[in-house]
Amino acid sequence: MFARLRLPVILGAFALCALAGAQSLDLPSLPIHGIYEEYFETDPTHRGVVSMLDYLQLHADVSKSWRLVASYCQVPGDKWLEETYAEYDNGPDLVRLGRIRSDFGFSTWSQLYYTPMVMVPMIRSYGLDVVPGISLDRLDRGAEYETSRGIFQLQVAAVDSRNDDWHVVPGSLDTAIARLQVSLGPVLLGLNGLGKASDNVGPGEQMAGVDLIWTMPRLQVRGEVIKGFGSQGAKGYYADVFYRPPGLARTQVGARAQAVRALTQFTDTAYASYGGNLDEDPALGVATSYQTSQAYTFAARQFLTPNLTLSVNYGIGNNTPLSRPLLGWSTQLQFNYRF
Amino acid sequence: MNHILFLTVLLATGHSGAVTGTVQFDNGRVASNAVIYLEGGAKSTPLADAMVDQRERTFIPHVSVITTGTTVRFPNDDTISHNVFADYNAKKFDLGVYARGQTKRQKFDKTGVVAMMCSVHPDMSAYILVVDTPYYAVTDSKGHFKIDNVPPGTYTLRGWHENGEGENRKISISPGAQLQVRIHR
Numbered sequence: 001m002f003a004r005l006r007l008p009v010i011l012g013a014f015a016l017c018a019l020a021g022a023q024s025l026d027l028p029s030l031p032i033h034g035i036y037e038e039y040f041e042t043d044p045t046h047r048g049v050v051s052m053l054d055y056l057q058l059h060a061d062v063s064k065s066w067r068l069v070a071s072y073c074q075v076p077g078d079k080w081l082e083e084t085y086a087e088y089d090n091g092p093d094l095v096r097l098g099r100i101r102s103d104f105g106f107s108t109w110s111q112l113y114y115t116p117m118v119m120v121p122m123i124r125s126y127g128l129d130v131v132p133g134i135s136l137d138r139l140d141r142g143a144e145y146e147t148s149r150g151i152f153q154l155q156v157a158a159v160d161s162r163n164d165d166w167h168v169v170p171g172s173l174d175t176a177i178a179r180l181q182v183s184l185g186p187v188l189l190g191l192n193g194l195g196k197a198s199d200n201v202g203p204g205e206q207m208a209g210v211d212l213i214w215t216m217p218r219l220q221v222r223g224e225v226i227k228g229f230g231s232q233g234a235k236g237y238y239a240d241v242f243y244r245p246p247g248l249a250r251t252q253v254g255a256r257a258q259a260v261r262a263l264t265q266f267t268d269t270a271y272a273s274y275g276g277n278l279d280e281d282p283a284l285g286v287a288t289s290y291q292t293s294q295a296y297t298f299a300a301r302q303f304l305t306p307n308l309t310l311s312v313n314y315g316i317g318n319n320t321p322l323s324r325p326l327l328g329w330s331t332q333l334q335f336n337y338r339f
Numbered sequence: 340m341n342h343i344l345f346l347t348v349l350l351a352t353g354h355s356g357a358v359t360g361t362v363q364f365d366n367g368r369v370a371s372n373a374v375i376y377l378e379g380g381a382k383s384t385p386l387a388d389a390m391v392d393q394r395e396r397t398f399i400p401h402v403s404v405i406t407t408g409t410t411v412r413f414p415n416d417d418t419i420s421h422n423v424f425a426d427y428n429a430k431k432f433d434l435g436v437y438a439r440g441q442t443k444r445q446k447f448d449k450t451g452v453v454a455m456m457c458s459v460h461p462d463m464s465a466y467i468l469v470v471d472t473p474y475y476a477v478t479d480s481k482g483h484f485k486i487d488n489v490p491p492g493t494y495t496l497r498g499w500h501e502n503g504e505g506e507n508r509k510i511s512i513s514p515g516a517q518l519q520v521r522i523h524r
Contacts, residue, residue, distance in 0.1 A: 033395070059395075087418075092440060094418065110419045114459050148440030186435055188420075215422070215435030220458070244433075244458055249426040252458065303461035336462060338396070 034058040035338045041118060043330035050076065052332075055109075057082070065090050080165035083109075083139065094146040099168045102140045103155040103179045104192045105211045105224045112137075116242060116254040116301035118313045118332040122293055122322050123226050123236035123260050130228035130235075130262075131205035134161055134196065140177075141170035153181040161196060174199060188213040192226075205230060218244045236260030250303035257296050260322060264291045293323040309334040358486040358512065362478050362498065369482030370500050372402040374468045376475035377486065377494040377512075383473045385409045391455070391465055393421045398455065398465030402501070404475045405467060407450055414442040422458040429453050429469050452499065466501055 039053040057071035067089065071082035085098030101107050112120050122128065126137040142159030157177040160170030175196040182189045192209040209226040223239035238258035245251060295317030302310045310333050315326040358377070362370040383406035390412045392399040396419075405411060413423050415437055423443065424433035429451025434443040436459065447453065447469045457463035468475075474494070476484035491513050498505030 035396075089418075091416075094439075108419050110459055146439075153438060153440060181438060183438060183441055188436070188438055213420075213436055215437075217424075217433035217435070220422075220436055242458075244424070247426070249424075249456060250461070306462040306464065309461050338462060 031062070032058055032060045033339060035336060037113075037334065037336045039113075040333040040335075041330065043118065043325060044328045045325045052076070055082065078165075080139070081168070084168050092148045096144045096146075097142075099139050099141050100144055100157070100159070101138070102142075102144060102157045102159055102161075102177045103146070104136065104177055104194055104207075105179075105190060105209045105226065106222070107136065113334075115240070116252050116299035116311050116313075117240070117256055117297060118299075118311050118330045119297075119326055121224070121236075121238040121256070121258050122295065122326070123224070123234070123238060123258070125322070128234060128260065128262055128322065130207050130226060131196075131230060131233050132202060133163070134175075134194070134205060134207070134228075135163075136226070138163070140175065141167055142173050142175075144177075151183045153179075153183075155179040155181075161194075172199075186215050203230070207233070218246070232263055234260060234262030236262070252299075252301040254299045254301070255297065256299070259292060259294045261290055261292045262322070264289055264321075291320055291322075292318075293320040294318050295323045295326040297326060307336055309336075355488045355490045358474070358489045360484055361482045362484065362500075363482055364503070369478075369480075371478055371480045371482055372400075373478040373482070373484075373498060373500040374402060374404050374475065375478070375484050375486065375496070375498050376404065376468075376470050376472055377489060377496055378470075378472050379494045380490065380492060381473055383407060383471050388412075390414065391423075391467070393417050393423075393457075393463075396421075396457075396460050396463055398423075398457075398463060400465070400477075402466045402468070402477055404477055405447060405469055406473065407469055407471050408446070408448055409469075410444050410446045411467065412442055412444055415439050420459070421463070423455055424458055425453045425455045427454055433458075468499055 035057050037055040038051065040049050041052040042049050052075060054074050055071065057069065059067055059069045061067050065088055067087045069087060070084045073080055073082040081099060083100055085096045085100050088095040120137065124136040126135055129135050138161060140159035140161050142157060144155060144157035146153065146155040158173045159175050159177065160172055161175035175194065177194045179190055179192045190211040194207045196205040198204040207226065207228040209224055211224040213220065213222040220242045223237065225237040227233065227235040236259055238256055240254060240256045242252050242254040245253065295315050297313050297315040299311060299313045304310055311331065313330045315328060317323045317327055319327065362373040362375065364370055385408035386405055389403065389405045389409050391403060393415045394417050396417065413434060415421050418439055420436050420438045422434065422436045425431060429449050430447050430453045432445050434445065437443060447467065450469050450471050453467040453469065455465045455467065474486050474489050476486045478484045489512060493509060493511050496508050496510045
């Protein structure tokens with residue numbers, strides 16, 4: 001029954017818990033806050049302006065240490081429950097239970113969507129499985145523990161990593177994820193590993209990654225290298241440079257170089273996620289040879305107001321199903337409202 | 340929009356005492372997070388501790404006042420990485436992007452307004468007013484303020500709000516004095 005929790009049930013439970021927490025703690029007002037985001041985009045794969053993504057997050061502090069978070073996301077033709085979890089935070093230690101974006105490299109919502117880049121990196125696109133059945137744009141169900149000690153930050157998670165749109169409770173905890181981050185002055189270095197146990201559907205899978213952020217005044221350089229192991233594993237990297245020009249506090253310019261080597265079957269699945277349909281056009285997704293996709297993107301981002309951000313990108317690269325959406329001009333208007 | 344702030348200042352006690360008052364916009368709305376300070380008296384010394392926290396994509400507090408020479412801590416107590424930078428006025432700095440659990444520090448050695456932002460999140464902003472006086476306060480949600488231990492004398496009263504800065508006016512603070520001060524943007 002719990003494995004079939006759906007959005008109305010979750011939001012209802014969320015509201016009840018928040019109300020109960022507010023009453024039991026005699027808080028002055030209902031402590032539910034949230035953020036709503038909407039992304040309007042133009043890109044080479046669509047005609048005109050498209051409302052590409054809607055995002056709603058609600059959170060409630062039910063005590064000093066416990067917080068409930070529920071979020072929902074929709075794109076044209078699809079919708080799903082985003083991160084929905086209970087969080088315990090006592091300062092250096094943090095535990096999350098529920099539906100989470102497990103820490104593996106730059107995987108938080110902010111790291112993915114609050115950049116000058118309109119598109120997420122190819123290696124992190126929803127349709128690209130780094131190992132069979134596991135992409136990096138993924139919501140897991142399970143538990144994650146994070147601890148900070150000096151310059152080190154460690155995250156470990158035991159989750160159900162199977163692709164799923166609505167469930168909060170794991171079916172089986174068959175995937176382990178670990179991340180170690182070290183802060184060395186202006187450098188943040190992260191090491192990531194994921195291992196999935198074999199089951200009756202397929203063999204075990206492993207992937208690893210290294211990420212790095214180097215910041216200087218006005219300048220941020222970041223990148224990830226990710227490799228999936230096994231005969232069908234994909235590998236790829238991306239490197240970003242973001243710069244804030246002097247006297248333009250609300251402007252960022254940037255560039256991204258990226259490449260992915262993956263089975264064409266996976267890259268065509270990625271193409272399908274941008275509007276194609278493998279079932280209707282099987283010729284798109286039957287090849288099993290490796291293909292390399294490369295793209296270079298130049299970007300500018302302007303904070304128009306605290307609630308409106310405009311990003312303009314221009315991309316070049318080779319023409320594969322995975323890199324095709326990145327070529328040419330694309331723009332994004334991001335609206336965010338906190339309450 | 341041209342905001343006007345009205346100030347009522349009351350010296351409550353005989354010698355050094357508390358100055359209290361309320362700050363309002365010209366339309367009658369109370370001005371929370373307004374800064375009121377008195378110049379012309381004793382010089383300030385750096386604060387022993389000052390902090391601007393980052394939680395839930397918010398700088399806390401939104402407005403703070405420090406004295407010149409104070410070093411402010413900027414801990415990241417959020418669950419995501421943040422950046423803190425200021426590009427104008429009293430201090431230009433950029434602390435880079437740093438993760439949860441990390442703390443960066445910045446010294447402020449010049450008076451004025453420091454408008455801070457996060458280069459990642461456009462909706463994050465905060466202000467630090469650096470002053471060279473020990474007599475200052477930030478208004479609460481009802482627009483009230485209280486400045487303790489003010490000796491009688493002549494001061495320059497200054498007011499500041501992120502949506503409007505007040506005019507500067509010489510005032511004489513004496514026991515029992517009650518002043519109404521009008522401050523324009």
